[in-house]
Amino acid sequence: MRVTFGMLGAVTAWDEAGDALPLRGPKHRAVLARLVIAHRRVVPVARLVADLWDEPPDNAVGTVRTFVGGLRRALEPDRPPRTPPRLLVTEGPGYALRAATEEVDAWRFERAVATLDDARPSQVVTVLSEALDWWRGPAFADFGEERWARAERARLTELRLHAVERRAEARVALGAAALAVPDLDAHLAEHPWREDAWRLLALALYRSGRQADALSVLRRARGMLGEHLGVDPGPRLRRLEEDILRQAAPLDPDADATVGRVWERATAAYESAVSTRARTRLESTAGLMRDLAVTGGGGLEAARHHRAAAVAAAEQLGDPELTARVIGVYDVPAIWTRSDDPEQARRLVAAAERTLRQLPPDGHDAARCRLLATVAVESRGTLPTDRPATGESARPLQAARQAEEIARRLDDASLLAFALNGTFMQTFHRTGLAARRDAIGAEIVSLSARNDLPRYEVLGHLVRIQSRCALGDLAGADRHARAADVLAARHDLPLVAVFTTWYRALRTSLTAPPATALAAYDRAADHLHGSGMPGLRHGLLPLARLSVAVRHGEPLTAGRPTDWGPYAPWVRPLLLAGEGRAAQARAALRDLPAPPRDLMSEALWCLVARAAVAVDDPATMRRAHAQLLPAAGEQAAGSGLLTLGPVTGHLDTLTAALERGSPRRSG
Known part of the structure; x- marks a missing residue:
């Protein structure tokens, strides 16, 4: 029987069918690991005794021989009696493992790395991708702290790190730099x-x-x-x-040098021709910022900063039509309902409103539409929480409707896509509006596909991922995630992967055990680093991990300090209740404002509902029931990033708790 040995992870051995051999206890595996570390050299029995015990027992030598005998029976179960062993042999004062290089994954890995000194990049990628897949965890995982294993473990770990970097370097050399980025980020x-x-x-x-x-x-x-x-x-x-x-x-030796020359000459000509034309420069700057915003985290952050500066500069020139163009040209699709920079958003909305008042009453409909859409998009998350939108608070809703009406009248596809983005951002005045958002997403997809608006086509698919999650149609959400990824790859839109990766983590969390779900969310969180979207990133991972615990009925405690970001007020009562601090939880619920009307609204109300039931707070239970009732047919998954399951389940729990308590309270 051919045996293979696994040291790149927990110490184990497999037979020809790939089934693990019964190596019995940890000391048996320790002997095997120690012999592998010796690389076919003899390890004296005295050395094994010293390595296995800090204070060896009186019969240590005999015990080692017993371990070796047990290993031999496991490794060569069909060996006839009195036949010398083939693998674990006795030689001189000790024992040696006479396995071939290809039979020990650690030796095989070392050889694979060593053979690539003069290899072509394509060969490096192929060989190292296979070799890195052999790793199941840290080398000699069972014995990482043993002094006899430390040096070999460190050596193999360094080889693995070198292999990861060597493969990435080869991918970059092959022109597949984008493929190298995720591995290097995780590394x-x-x-x-x-x-x-x-x-x-x-x-x-x-x-x-x-x-x-x-x-x-x-x-x-x-x-x-x-x-x-x-x-x-x-x-x-x-x-x-x-x-x-x-x-x-x-x-970039492989880049087309012609493109570089064209860019350099064009920018030089621009500098020369419009160096003193401030108005032209401002409009060009705003257009560049629109393109920069979709290039990734650093680009998005820079775009926000320079966009605000361009708007302020345009207002200083005192030309409302110019200011309208500078504000309106930045029609970057927006999917998340919490602003990355609320103060800057407030200033942009104020500038757009001032410009609307200054525009001549006749004409300029397209500019007016873009300004109104800007008000609607940048006012995301500002709807009042506990009361209907009235007066000034209703302005973003009105702006969204007016922008959409103008765009439809003008029959301008790009204007309508931007206006529909504003409409989407203002469809959170109550829970349970997933179907409405799904219809908006469907129209954006159709409109954009017909009119070659790929960025908005991606937006439509992302909106539909969210809405299909809320409507319980994960197959539909899967289709839209795939479509968004294809468009993102074709049009170089790296931020799209943040949302599709988080959606797939949500998908995993619905079918996998808690540990697997948490690992999926941890991996998704890696995509948030450097994304330039603090409004999305802040507090999201802890909330996602909490959602897994809640759905699996795991204990909820505050534990170590956690940055819950903007979600802290609605998480705290549930954590207090989980720790048995009912009075503090009731106090927190008593003073609790309603969650913001955004993509997390249903999920946060579900957390509030659970806390209220846990501490028997009927007033908050009734409040949560009223807020969640419009979403009775939906999942608490409208964010497309995390889920707290069917809203109906939370409503049923609230109803049952209220019915149980009503006779006692009335008496």
């Missing part, structure tokens, strides 16, 4: 001191057309090395940053 999350990995990640981002992200990575590397190690980046990292800043030709 650095676990091993942030690897300077060469930082260099490769920045280079991969740059060659993927994400210059701002590349520079952001280099800033992170500098901060990490300086803050935690007290050292400056090495010369290779410093040189790479300088090269990226000046877009040095050697950074």
Whole structure:
């Protein structure tokens, strides 16, 4: 029987069918691991005794021989009596494992890495992708703290880290830089001191057309090395940053040099021709910011900053028509209902309203439409929580309706797509409106596909992921996630993956055990780092992890301090109740405002409902029931990122709790 040995993870052995052999207890596996570390050399019995016990028992030598005998029976069960063993042999003062290189995954991995010194990049990717798949966990995982295993474990770990970086380098060389980015991101999350990995990640981002992200990575590397190690980046990292800043030709040897020359000549001509034309420059700046916003996290952050500056500069010139164009040209699709920079959004809305009042009453319908749509989009999450929208608070709703009406009258596809984005952002005045949002998403998809508006076509698919989740149609959500990913790859829209990855984590959480669901959300959270969307990122991972615990009935406690971000007020009562602090939970519920009217509204009301039931708070139960009732046919999953299950289940729990308590309370 051919036996293979696994050291790249928990120590184990398999037969020819791939079934694990019965290696019995940890000491048996320790003997096997110690012999593998010796690389076919003899390990004296005295050495094994010293390694296995800090204070060896009196019969230690005999016990080691018993372990070896048990291992031999497991490794060669069909060996005839009195026949010498083939694998675990006795030699001189001790024992040796005479396995072939291909029979031990650690030895096989080492050989694979060693054979690639002069290999072509394509061969490197193929060989290392297979070899890295052999790892099931840390090398010698059962014995990581044993002194006899530390050196070999560290050596193999370093080989693995080198292999990850070597494969990434090969992918970059093959022109597949975008494929290298996720692996390097995950690699650095676990091993942030690897300077060469930082260099490769920045280079991969740059060659993927994400210059701002590349520079952001280099800033992170500098901060990490300086803050935690007290050292400056090495010369290779410093040189790479300088090269990226000046877009040095050697950074992208495979790029079409003609494109670079065209860009340089065009920008030089622009500088020369419009150097003193402030109005033209402002409009061009706003257009560039619109394109920059969809390039990734660094680009989005820069776009927000420069957009606000351009609007302020346009207002200073005193030309409302120019200001309208500068504000309106930034029609970047928006999917999340919490603003990344609420103060800046407030200033943009105020500028748009001032400009609307200053425009001549006749004409300028397209500009007016864009300004109204801007008001609707940038006012996301500002609907009143506990009362109907009236007066000033109803303005975003009115702006959305007016923008859509003008766009339909003008029969302008791009205007209508932007206006529908504003309408979507204002469809949260009550719970249970997933079907309405689904219809908006469907119209955006259809309109954009007919009129070649890929960014809005992606928006429509993302809206439909959210709405189909709320409507319980995961097959439909799957289709829209695939469509969004295809469009994102075709049109270089990296931020789309943030939402589709989180949706797939939600999908996993519905069918997988809690540990697998939590791991999926942890991986999804990696996509948020550097995304430039703090309004989405802040508090989301803890809330997603809480949703898994709630649905699986796991204990809920505050535990160690957690940054719940904007969700803290609606999470705290449930955590207090989980810790048995009922009086504090009731006090928190008594003073609790309604959650914001946004994509998390149903989910947060479900958390409030559970807390109210847990501490028998009838007033809050009735309040939560009234708010959730319009969503009775939906799932608490309208965000497309996390779910608390069917809303009906929470309503039933509330109803039952209220009915149980009503006689006692009335008496």
